[in-house]
Amino acid sequence: MKKTINVLKKSILLLAVSTSLLSNANDITVSTDAAEISKTAITLNHVKAGDILSIKDNYGVVLYKEQIKETGTYKKGFDLSALPNGEYVFEIDKNLEVRTIPFTVNFENVYFNKAKETTSYKPYVREDNGVVYVTKLAPKQEALSIHIYANNNSEYDLIHSERIKGIQSIEKAYKLGKGDYKIVFISDNKEYTTFINN
Template structure:
């Protein structure tokens, strides 16, 4: 019985010593982990999630593995203080979710979330049909190149402005073509064989 009491007193003493040592560790050495939960609805397998700084440098990249709702926790407080954004690159849309890191806090700016709609291209015989949503009347520049063995040759350029719903068609002869779209500060390229 005495051995049990001695062992119990020894264990209490060890735990008390460990707790007092842990309390003496300065705050700047202790690791604090603050996880921010990100939930994105209506994602598809193959969509690309990135975290970028405002210089466009990619800090994190992940291909989404399943359809539905994406949920993941991130320790964004590990980033240096500054402005950043999540970017979700889907088939027809690029969604940007901005946030600011200030020392140990993360603030999301819901008012500055944006969605950019990508141009959609369909081929129907020798017709190329292009559609794009532009809710804020964003201009769209379309450049059509002929793909040759010696390189690309610009055939046609068109700037489209002032429309919320862009629908255009081009008739192309037989051959290989590169179509470059510029809108919202981004460039999208499609290749077609006619």
């Protein structure tokens, strides 16, 4: 009788989760299995092979990191209740964007805060005939700092620096002579580095 009740509970839970997934076609779905409080299932739609999924603590320390192996939908269960009390984030690092899903662990209970989910966009860099084109989407007009360094005998010297803010669609072009360059971008408290060899 007890086994039948457990099977019935799991069937109802599976039906509820399936209904939730079908009715809510978001890119990211997080659900907690009521039968096993320690398990949290995460579903990521529209992922590509090479995307990175990480779990980080409040200080940015990476506690878990995995490279997505297949394009499509990613599903996995995590035992987050074993983490110490504190603030954490799931981070999905895609080609041109980084999405974060914050959650809190409090005495083995896990709470997700959908209102604090964020998406930040990475700069896109393209080089053509000695001209470097930089574009970045900044929907909240967040600032972008750009630092260009030239390789001088294995040491990088800063040759240009600027900070752009108040624009939703940032577009810049830089004419660079022959050589090796490092471009460092800082935006949304994240740093991205691109190397150019022309």
